[in-house]
Amino acid sequence: MDKFIDLLEMKIAPVAGKISSQRHMTAIRKGIIATLPLSIVGSFFTIFSNFPIPSVAEYLSQFQSMIDIPSRFTVGILALYATFGISYSLAKSYDLDGLTCGMLGTLSFLITVVSPFRVLQDIQGVDLQGVGYDNVVAAGRYMSVGSLSSSSLFSSIVTAIVAVEIFRFMKEKKITIKMPAGVPPEVSNSFVALFPTAVVILLFWTIKYIFKFEINTFLSNLLLPFKNILAGNSLFGGLLTVLLITFFWVLGIHGPAIMGPVIRPFWDMSIAENVEAFADGVSAFDLPNIFTEQFLQWFVWIGGAGGTLALVILFLFSKSEYLRSLGKLSFLPGLFNINEPMIFGAPIVMNPILGIPFILAPMVTTTVSYFFTLAGWVPKMATRLPFTIPAPIAAWMSTDWHIMSGVLVIINFVITAAIYYPFFKVFEANQLKREEEEASQA
Template sequence: MDKLVEFLNDKILPVASMISSQRHMAAIRKGIIATLPLTIIGSFFTILLNIPIESIAALVEPFKAVLDIPFRFTVGILSLYATFGIASSLARSYKLDEMTSGILAVMGFLMATVVPIQVVDGAEGIIDAGRYMSVGSLSSASLFGAIVTAIISVEIYRFMKEKNFTIKMPDGVPPEVANSFIALLPTAVILLFFWIVRHIFGFDISGFLSVLLLPFKDILAGNSLLGGLLTVFLITFFWVLGIHGPAIMGPVIRPFWDISIAENMTAFQEGAGVNALPNIFTEQFLQWFVWIGGAGGTLALVVLFLFSKSKYLKSLGRLSFLPGLFNINEPIIFGAPIVMNPILGIPFIVAPLVTTTLSYILTVTEVVPMMMARLPFTVLSPIAAWISTNWSVMAGLLVIINFIITIAIYYPFFKVFEKQQLLKEQEETEA
């Protein structure tokens, strides 16, 4: 283990540091970290809305619509906040006006992402066309679009300012007024650019990825180890890029997941044993055996953070522990961050591939049964696996084994990342 840590320090850390210090990568990382308070607070409301205890859930049910509001306006529109943060951070590196850059990027993101809803009245036809929009399109599912539009918007603004394609005000005009006039022409260009791309050409930046994946649907939805590993790889790989993996994969794979678990449940009800069910790779297989603490098995990383020498990582571990127990990992994904972080991105992808393979082998050899129930995602993983396999103790034990394996895979990368974080904290203390 020490040799591996030394290798990572000598070979991987310099490359990772070079990548992470690149202007655009740094802006993405800082902009996403800025949303951390929103993801943490929003995550607690998610837990409250999905408590897997019937008596408590019954008490919450009448207030569900009201309790859902804080989540919708934090995590539910996360990409909107991230757009402003990324653009502001990138503008700071260019010494541009941060407020103007953030506003222009938000405008570009909304133009590129949101299609206004037309309210239809049966008697009067279309009324209030374009006055309403769905906040669902502003969630983390559109984070890739947020990154792209933020960078493009700032680069357009920077280019036009450097080439003097702006309206200059006389000396003596207050800076905030002068900056507003400087931004007039860039605003028009950014607005027209994203309007034409989205509403004239009909190109959806975030949805484009789902279209690219459609040819793989037969492989991804299969019952083979290759299909399961490819699904796991794509979900985690997209997350590392800052793209909501399940949201991109969902349109392709979720209908087949739903069919798979429904077939298993039906077969079980008709008398088939848990080792003779038709499908291995249901969503529940990944949810309970692989995504321990959320995509990437991040509860292991949260636990490592709890024992970190870094003040920031220890604090983040404490804040992320309770959401992580209930399989909510936005705080750790956006707080560390794992997004655009080559050091933590490697185990985030590799660990689930290893635990998926082990879980598959133990399932086909009938050491662990197949899934025959669908439970809320906030149930603790060992308990959920135990219940979902018709009370198999081995299923619950497999979750614990996979958790230990995931910790072991994360550990050397955690030590490298911790070293990097400690150096940053030391520099800030000495500054």
């Protein structure tokens, strides 16, 4: 193990260091980490919104609309905050005005991902509240916030970088309005941004509405040829699904959101067939489908995509103060399979060191779980459960209360921790070095 860690430090760490210190990569990392407080607090409210104990969930359902608000305005529009953070960080690295660039990046992101405003007209002569429509919105112009979540994080990264680079280019080429000396900086910066703002608006407006180009739609269409092999009983299809989801996450793209339009209908069909067969008296061992969404949720995504609960535990015992603190903050959300604090806090996004085990570990545990199922040691998934139930309990419940399913979760957790460990040690060493440098400069 020590030799492998040394090999990682000699071969991978230098390359990873160069990549991670690159200006744009640094801005992406800083911008995403800045959203950490939002994702942590929002994650706790997500747990309450999907409480795994039915009696408690039923009681909380009467407050659902209120409980949902903090989650919707934190994790629910995370990409919007990330755009400003990435734009601001990149601008500061160029010694540009961070506030102006942050607003330009946010503007370009909104133009790119948000659908056109919907206009709702008054309904003449109808007493909406009188007929039971108490929650009907008033007439006016509305936009959907669904596209502002982490599912649009790739668009967030692209638009933030492009907007700042446009501003930098135009300022360097002096394609701006220069104000006389003595004008307050905040006023001067506003006029400097006029031409870049016009260019940014025209560019992203043209891409979105003239050329009608959608980044997320483009990626989904790119994956459509694979739809016939991504679900069912094929180990290759299951591994490909896991690879694509984790790979997109490492790139900063919400993996399930990209894969969802392609694979979710097949996942839903697979679990529906299993549930129907189980209701008809078929044994959980003899159900038709292995690779349901629940198979990945309980056996592979232990603590969330990438099996990050194992990494959380390693962080808890880290010598790095930052990693140890992040581990403490991420433990409870991770226990309930919510891992945005880890993905955006470590971060795993755009991280060449932690990105490798984030992809590799689920590939291994998927293979192990497949052969355990094929050998008849664990049953297939027979029910759907809320994703916030801790994995060993949920796996036990979902497979007709078969204890070996919970044991398999523990086995996969140990395997995942073992795969993460050497990469964690390299990442920890880099973090400790960074903390020492910051302490010496203080």
